[in-house]
Amino acid sequence: MAVSLGLEDVFIKYTGLTFIDGNAGVLRYRGYDINDLVQNTGFEEVCYLMTNGELPNSQQLAEFKKSVKEHYKLPDHVMELISDLPREADTLTMMETAFASLSSGDYQWNKENDRKQVPKILGENLGIISNIYRHKMGMGLQNPDPKYDYAEAFLRNCFGNADEKKISAMNAALVIYVDHEVPASTTAALVASSTLSDMYSCITAATAALKGPLHGGAAEAAYKQLLDIGNVDNVENWFKTNILDGKRRLMGFGHRVYRTYDPRMKIFKKLATTLEQTDEQKKLFEIAVKLEELGVKEFGGKGIYPNTDYYSGIVFNEIGFPIYMFTTLFGFSRVLGWLSHITEYVEEEERLIRPRAVYTGPDKRDFVKMQDRK
Numbered sequence: 001m002a003v004s005l006g007l008e009d010v011f012i013k014y015t016g017l018t019f020i021d022g023n024a025g026v027l028r029y030r031g032y033d034i035n036d037l038v039q040n041t042g043f044e045e046v047c048y049l050m051t052n053g054e055l056p057n058s059q060q061l062a063e064f065k066k067s068v069k070e071h072y073k074l075p076d077h078v079m080e081l082i083s084d085l086p087r088e089a090d091t092l093t094m095m096e097t098a099f100a101s102l103s104s105g106d107y108q109w110n111k112e113n114d115r116k117q118v119p120k121i122l123g124e125n126l127g128i129i130s131n132i133y134r135h136k137m138g139m140g141l142q143n144p145d146p147k148y149d150y151a152e153a154f155l156r157n158c159f160g161n162a163d164e165k166k167i168s169a170m171n172a173a174l175v176i177y178v179d180h181e182v183p184a185s186t187t188a189a190l191v192a193s194s195t196l197s198d199m200y201s202c203i204t205a206a207t208a209a210l211k212g213p214l215h216g217g218a219a220e221a222a223y224k225q226l227l228d229i230g231n232v233d234n235v236e237n238w239f240k241t242n243i244l245d246g247k248r249r250l251m252g253f254g255h256r257v258y259r260t261y262d263p264r265m266k267i268f269k270k271l272a273t274t275l276e277q278t279d280e281q282k283k284l285f286e287i288a289v290k291l292e293e294l295g296v297k298e299f300g301g302k303g304i305y306p307n308t309d310y311y312s313g314i315v316f317n318e319i320g321f322p323i324y325m326f327t328t329l330f331g332f333s334r335v336l337g338w339l340s341h342i343t344e345y346v347e348e349e350e351r352l353i354r355p356r357a358v359y360t361g362p363d364k365r366d367f368v369k370m371q372d373r374k
């Protein structure tokens with residue numbers, strides 16, 4: 001019996017959402033190249049595209065934005081819940097908790113209506129993630145201002161202000177992270193949705209799977225690597241001691257699907273230099289470039305290249321976010337991808353996901369009573 005460890009090369013659904021060519025380093029959402037979308041659209045436009053299949057015209061976009069803004073205000077019980085959590089709690093744990101608190105026991109999937117939930121959940125998502133940041137920073141919680149579009153409203157609710165460059169970088173990061181076919185987190189959401197669980201519970205399941213350093217947690221791990229190296233002159237020595245001799249994995253490198261550069265990584269690398277950098281940020285960027293060079297030289301032959309999380313932490317930090325927000329900012333965008341995949345699955349395929357395991361334990365044996373056990 002063949003087992004595919006890690007479900008490698010197992011196809012679990014058909015999708016019209018996201019196409020990846022892992023050998024050529026190509027990523028498209030509904031046929032549009034990621035580079036074109038980052039350059040020409042904003043987050044809401046891409047959310048509309050993913051949800052409805054086509055890019056919106058200006059009226060459709062305005063209506064979509066309006067319907068998201070109507071839900072920027074979080075229910076009081078979610079605000080109270082976030083502010084009651086210990087401030088030292090992990091931000092993804094806070095995200096899981098807040099989304100779980102929005103699920104309702106009597107929820108029923110309804111193919112006609114579920115897509116209509118997307119703007120509502122996007123609006124709530126903005127309130128949740130910006131208030132997680134506010135809570136971590138010891139600021140009072142407040143609802144985002146519906147005067148502003150998504151990326152700007154988010155930055156304003158976190159920092160009190162937002163300049164054009166940062167809004168544009170935030171929009172780009174949101175577009176970049178929207179979807180990536182069926183990674184571990186989306187698969188977790190699909191498993192939950194295949195039982196006809198509710199949308200909020202599916203997001204909670206996905207968030208739990210996003211957290212680890214082999215997936216969404218890699219941006220944090222990759223950034224901490226740069227801090228650990230500390231100085232560009234130390235890169236070679238650090239690489240030899242930790243990666244070559246120490247057999248540690250180079251974080252922010254490698255991918256299950258890409259065998260070449262992840263196209264999103266190239267966008268993040270460029271973004272990192274378009275934003276203003278402090279001396280410390282400049283230094284970390286230089287370290288990252290040097291480490292990338294060594295990593296590609298050593299591992300490129302095996303198809304191991306930098307992935308999207310390699311430079312994203314630097315960009316998030318330049319926008320103003322501390323390390324503990326990086327994975328949560330990934331989730332902030334990916335909520336839309338999770339929703340797109342679960343609605344596509346429930347609407348078009350709707351089959352319980354229930355794989356098998358090959359049994360390797362003992363053969364049938366006689367039960368041993370307590371007094372006879374050694």
Ligand SMILES: CC(=O)SCCNC(=O)CCNC(=O)[C@H](O)C(C)(C)COP(=O)(O)OP(=O)(O)OC[C@H]1O[C@@H](n2cnc3c(N)ncnc32)[C@H](O)[C@@H]1OP(=O)(O)O
Nearest residue numbers: 213214215216218249250251252253254255256304307309
């Ligand atoms: C947004 C995202 O989720 S992107 C991924 C983010 N994760 C990271 O950056 C963490 C570091 N990367 C990794 O651990 C891996 O590349 C993963 C988990 C992303 C993908 O791994 P898999 O497809 O399961 O490959 P697997 O773990 O089997 O590795 C295959 C080989 O490549 C090596 N390898 C893979 N990634 C790395 C790495 N980052 N550094 C060093 N070696 C690596 C493995 O040691 C293994 O070598 P071997 O065959 O000699 O034993």
Ligand SMILES: O=C([O-])CC(=O)C(=O)O
Nearest residue numbers: 179180182183184256308
């Ligand atoms: O596709 C994957 O396995 C991980 C990834 O890059 C993502 O989720 O963005």
